[in-house]
Amino acid sequence: EERERVDKELAKIRAAFDKPSKDLKTHAQRKYMWKIMYMYILGYSVDIGHIQCVDLIRSQKFAEKQVGYVAVSLLLIEHTEMLRLCIQTIKNDLASPNEVFQSLALTCIANVGGVEFAEALTSDVQRLLVSGTSLAFVRKKAALCLLRLLRQYPDNLPPAELAPDIIRLAEQKNIGVVTSVVSLLTGLATYDTATYTNVVPLVVRLLATLIVDRQCNKEYIYYRTPDPWLQIKLLRLLQFFPPPLSDKITLDKLQNILDTILGKTEVTQSVNKNHADHAILFEAMNVIIHLNLHDLDILHERAVNKLLHFISVKESNIRYLGLDTMSRLAKLPKTHRTIKRHLRTIQFSLDDSDISIRKRALDLLYSICDSSNVEEILEHLLKYLSKAEYQMREDMVLKIAILAEKFATNMEWYINIVLQLLTIAGDFVAEDVWHRVIQIVTNDESLQKYAAEMVFKNLQNPPVHESLLKTGGYILGEFGHLLDTDGKQQFEVLHKHFQSSTIVTKALLLSTYMKFANLYEDLAPTIVTIFQSFRTSVDTELQQRAIEYDAMASYQNQSLISGVWDAMPDFPERESNLMKIVRKKEGAGVGRDVQSDTDNDTVTTKGVDGNKEEAEAEEEAEEGEPKPEAKNTTTRRSDEGIGYNIQSNANKDSTSSKPTPGGQSQQQQQHQQSDILDLFGMGGDDFGVLAVTTPNPSTKSNKIKELKQERKLWRKLFMLHSALLYEDSMLQIGIKSQIESETGVMRVILFYGNKSNSPIEAVSMDVKKVEGVELEISPTEPFDIDAQQQMQQKCRVSLLQPPAAVPSALISFTCKGEQYRIEAQFPAIVTKFFSAYPIEASQFRQRWEQVPKEEKQVIRITGDSVSSSDLKKILSDSLSIGLIEGIDKNPDNSVGCSRLTFATKKQGKNITFPVLLRVEFNEPKQALRVTARTPHEAATKAVIQALQCIFEN
Incomplete structure (x- = not known):
């Protein structure tokens, strides 16, 4: 019935709209538009009324304009072409002296958003925000509208010269304006902290007025608290800036403010x-943590004592927040002594009825654990593990295993802890946990007998979990001969669980049995019988092992077989995989994307780590870790003792082929390059390859170790906004760039992540000066990075003229007393400053003839091969080249146009060059012939050089 009524109403409206517009009264038009919007909200498809939206916002009557803007916000969001028709009208309303029209336009911009609105209207919104004639309610809307555009399109940051005017708006008497402007400043500080540093004294003054003086308009007092929303926004804004160490007055005021908050906040009867x-x-508390992380030693003792009070109150929400904040406060080593005095109170929270509180208590215990209290904490956690919720057990097991290894008083105690984990929560013990035990035992001869005794003892006490059985199988196979117990008892304690185990475990146990058959002659007949029973197994892995082991057991030259089944060599010393897992879970690795927190009116920088390419790189690095189950082929199993990486039909996805710990790497064959001169079938013409030469390494001193950037990183580094600059086992450097395409400026954030367990000291970066490129780096002084922590460095790159070369960076640091220096390419190449500029084919041909400076270059694509479609996507999406169809008849070739913008200004406007490109592609030979034309010879050469850097890596 509703559907019929809607269809009838739509037909009526459609008939009315089909009449000449002069016959349709404005009242009826508004009425019909409200009906259309209501039907759209109900979920019905509406295909009329779009052009009427555009007509209504052009009206000079409030009632009509209001309906039009509401309809535009609701109906036209998915119709980009129609939205373009609205831009000029919105511009006119923003420039109108009518404040109501301004408000309607601002509301519409904020609701619709989008790149086109951001590019076309940001400057008008900025002008309205800082205009001296704007009313308060217009300023509020303008600030929030600009924040919305900034979140959607961060490249449109206000120019630096506008920053003082925006900061001054926070001094307005109208608290509503101040609140909106502070939200905007928080968003701006996320992307351009240095420009807005001067806001700190003003923020402190505002906080002092609200908190210390308690001055506030009555309408903004909430339960006797002056404007809590503004206080929170101001405190959050402070966390984007370093402490004002040079301004003692401001610093003293800030300390007084924080001290007042800590002293006057109590639990009352009023929930609100x-x-x-x-x-x-x-x-x-977050501000205090921020200040202490910047080496300002203030108020952390009072903060801890305050939080200890909160984790003891009855209110669950307050207990949760107290534990959560204390977990972050515990990142400051100087707080550990105070927190550890209340260890029992924190342990008591593990028994709370609220699982979220229990999780926070677990995180806090993990943060404050060290060698002085590890035994007490782990004893409590092991007791709690048996009754913990299933969703908590895996995380608990992981953290217990890491703490046991990291702070072990002796390694025998560590073995006991892990075996308890395998017994209590075997289903939740990751393979990396028992792999790590095997690595440690194998590498420590003094532990081998003790480990064998303990696993033998635990295997006798049911229930025996599969992980414990695999651990016992490996350790008894390798070190069982050290026990006083005879081989028959060891075999029996393992074999009684054989039939109920999985195929993966059976395969490992068959390898253990082969070791037993080699060591204990009396067991050989029994074990050979087992091998023979699996010669016809339906599982190919078990069958293959059984056949091979049966042949080995009856082989005449037993001395050879004994050599084959000798003890495994030591594993290479590497970082524990457990630490990598914890870093992934906690999100503490390097490199996360910049995400906006719309609920908190802020944008938090979390690093470049979430980046897909970096995640893949980290996974590849982890795959290189040798695990105690590395077995690949039959011919190599004899060198590995117990065959590890069991890849059966039943479990192909659960395991993966790994190199053996002692295996030798194969030599890589050199790739011979074919004659580049005939790639395009043109014979020996004059085109040659202009190689991008790597700077010669400087003379190495005895004290500094030279490190080199891998060339395979270049393509992503020069094409993507987020990529890896450098990575090794100690340090990972991620980079995130934001281009101001209209101003010729690139803002870069470098994320230095310490992957080691030792601090990295005196990190500094020096970028070699290149003519045409201006760099401003902050901070310029060297800084330190704690173990497993991350630091940021910001850089502003201005393109003044076509660059003569690609800038190179020298990054120096010290770790474990050794000095290192990294030589790396810095991604300030000319293509970063391109913006797509598609034109008609006829215009392109005309401009091609007009632009004189031409360069041609043949480029051989090295590294990952690309297809024709991949190349077009790289050119259009990654390099911002506006591709033009219908010019080149060869579908593999690409023709396009871009606009290159410089930071240099002429007559008040940024200088721009058109860049015309033709890229001919020979896909079988992975080669390009690039023809570039620009008005300036140096610019043309810079473009060719940039493309070589991208594709020749």
């Missing part, structure tokens, strides 16, 4: 007041 006050308190 509690919520407001504690929101301010916990944000103040």
